[in-house]
Amino acid sequence: GLLEQMTLPLYFGWFLLSSIQDKIECTAMDFLKTLDTLEAFKKHSSDFTGKPEKEVDLEQYFEAKGVLHCTTKFCDYGNAEGAKDYAQKTAVKEFYGSVFELSLSALFVTPRTVGARVSLTEEQLVLWPADAESVVPAAASLPLGSRAHVTLGCANGVEPVQTGLDLLEILLLQQEGQQGELVEEMELGSLTYYGEGRWLLNLREPICVPACFSSFFG
Ligand code: ACK
Numbered sequence: 395g396l397l398e399q400m401t402l403p404l405y406f407g408w409f410l411l412s413s414i415q416d417k418i419e420c421t422a423m424d425f426l427k428t429l430d431t432l433e434a435f436k437k438h439s440s441d442f443t444g445k446p447e448k449e450v451d452l453e454q455y456f457e458a459k460g461v462l463h464c465t466t467k468f469c470d471y472g473n474a475e476g477a478k479d480y481a482q483k484t485a486v487k488e489f490y491g492s493v494f495e496l497s498l499s500a501l502f503v504t505p506r507t508v509g510a511r512v513s514l515t516e517e518q519l520v521l522w523p524a525d526a527e528s529v530v531p532a533a534a535s536l537p538l539g540s541r542a543h544v545t546l547g548c549a550n551g552v553e554p555v556q557t558g559l560d561l562l563e564i565l566l567l568q569q570e571g572q573q574g575e576l577v578e579e580m581e582l583g584s585l586t587y588y589g590e591g592r593w594l595l596n597l598r599e600p601i602c603v604p605a606c607f608s609s610f611f612g
Pocket of ligand 1: 404405464465467468543544545554555556557558
């Protein structure tokens, strides 16, 4: 019935505790500020502007998309495939409301999105849906949890679902053996360019953030 359908959320995920949100947003902003001043980035700024020689202000380019979180299962209020099964999983019920430590291991930027890669532990992977990667057929060969991320911002007109897809795209390039172009050792870590506006900063020290496993109804 209708009531039953309405009890399923828009999505389940880990929600960064509010005290840490500002800090992560600042880290992301600092990264964008530094990135767009690098000569190596300016050389490829047409990936973002479509025009050669035109500079881009990445801080303005992306807009924030609400509460920082790492989606586990997008349920679309029950309309998404497997939503009900996921909500009924023992682990989902058991850990609902629990606080976890998420490890942010990389920051990435594309002309569409900016996000943080989340490296999930074995314990956290029990909350990860088996088909999260394989909905992108090429990504079915990637390890479970590869798509895990926190969306930090989206370009004008881009939906946040794109962030995880952009991450999978970069990880697939890596898996295919594309090393990318190691551009610079930054304070936070090493910066690699994968072409077509795709940048990845592997963090020297992962950022650990407390996050509550819960759901969002909107
Ligand atoms: O940034 P995200 O992970 O990408 O968080 C938002 C959240 O659900 C609310 O929109 C994610 N999302 C949207 N559509 C999908 C989808 N089809 N598959 C997986 N995640 C999705 C979006």
